[in-house]
Amino acid sequence: MPEPITEQGERVLALWQGSWVAAFAVGILVWGLIIWSVIFHRKRSEQLPPQVRYNMPIEALYTVLPIVIIAVLFYFTARDQTYLMETEEPADLNVEVVAFQWSWQFNYLDDKRENGGETQYSVAGTPGEEGAPTLVIPEGQVVHFDLTSPDVIHSFWIPAFGFKLDVIPGQDNQFQVEVNEGTVGEYEGRCAELCGVDHSQMLFNVEVMEQDDYEEWAAQQEERAPENPEEGAVPAQEAATDENDAGTAEAEDTEADQQARDENDEAAETAEGAGDEEAR
Numbered sequence: 287m288p289e290p291i292t293e294q295g296e297r298v299l300a301l302w303q304g305s306w307v308a309a310f311a312v313g314i315l316v317w318g319l320i321i322w323s324v325i326f327h328r329k330r331s332e333q334l335p336p337q338v339r340y341n342m343p344i345e346a347l348y349t350v351l352p353i354v355i356i357a358v359l360f361y362f363t364a365r366d367q368t369y370l371m372e373t374e375e376p377a378d379l380n381v382e383v384v385a386f387q388w389s390w391q392f393n394y395l396d397d398k399r400e401n402g403g404e405t406q407y408s409v410a411g412t413p414g415e416e417g418a419p420t421l422v423i424p425e426g427q428v429v430h431f432d433l434t435s436p437d438v439i440h441s442f443w444i445p446a447f448g449f450k451l452d453v454i455p456g457q458d459n460q461f462q463v464e465v466n467e468g469t470v471g472e473y474e475g476r477c478a479e480l481c482g483v484d485h486s487q488m489l490f491n492v493e494v495m496e497q498d499d500y501e502e503w504a505a506q507q508e509e510r511a512p513e514n515p516e517e518g519a520v521p522a523q524e525a526a527t528d529e530n531d532a533g534t535a536e537a538e539d540t541e542a543d544q545q546a547r548d549e550n551d552e553a554a555e556t557a558e559g560a561g562d563e564e565a566r
C-alpha cells in the first residue's frame with residue numbers, strides 16, 4: 287500500500303492492516319491446530335480410535351466463533367465506511383471531477399454550499415501520460431470532490447488516498463478528504479473501471495502544494511480563465527479528442543447508446559405490462 291496522504295487514507299490503511307492481523311491470528315490458530323492433530327493424532331496402530339459424534343459444545347463453538355469474527359470485521363468496516371463517506375465538514379476547496387472517455391477534467395468551484403458551485407477555472411488534459419491533466423490541491427486542507435460523467439462509468443482513483451469511488455452518469459457521487467500536512471509532492475491518479483478501448487490512457491497527476499503556492503497557482507488559473515466559463519470553457523469531450531479516433535468512437539457510442547435505450551424502453555414496457563396484469 288502506498289503511504290497515505292490524507293486523514294481518510296490513514297483510516298483505510300489501519301482497517302486493511304487490522305483485517306490482516308485478524309486474518310493471520312485466525313490462520314495461525316487453524317494451522318496450529320491442524321499441525322498439532324497431524325503430529326499427535328497420527329496413525330499408531332490398526333485399531334480404530336474411539337469415534338465421537340454430536341459434540342454440542344464444539345459445534346456451538348464453531349458456529350458462534352465465525353459469527354463473532356464476521357461481526358467484528360463488519361463493525362470496523364461499517365464504522366470506517368461511514369467516516370470515509372462523511373461530507374458534513376465544510377470544505378476549503380470544492381473540485382468537480384469530470385471523468386469521460388478517456389481523460390479527466392477538474393473544475394474548481396467556488397463555495398458549493400453557499401452558491402451551488404460556479405466553475406472558477408478548469409484543468410483539462412489529453413489521454414495518455416504526456417498530456418495528462420494535473421489535479422492541484424493544497425496540503426492541510428479539506429478538499430471536496432463531486433464526481434460526474436457524461437458517458438460511461440469510470441472510477442476516480444488516487445492510490446495515495448487509499449480510496450476510489452465510481453463516477454456514474456446521472457449519479458451524484460461525492461467524497462472529501464483532509465490532506466495531511468507535509469505531503470507536498472506529486473502523486474498518480476487513475477481510472478479504476480474498465481471504461482472503453484482507451485481506458486488505460488485515463489491517467490492524471492496529483493500535485494499537493496503548500497498553501498501559499500497553491501493560492502498563487504489558483505490566482506494564475508483564475509486570471510487565465512475566460513470571463514464567462516459557459517462560453518469559453520472547453521467541453522470535456524472536445525478537450526480529449528486527440529486525432530480522429532475519439533470522434534469515431536463517440537459516434538459509435540451514440541449509436542450503441544441509442545440501441546441500448548430502445549432495448550431498455552422495450553424492456554420497461556414489457557415489465558409494465560406484466561406489472562399491470564399482476565395488479566389486475
Ligand SMILES: [Cu+2]
Pocket residue numbers: 385386439440441477478479480481485488
Ligand atoms: Cu475511465
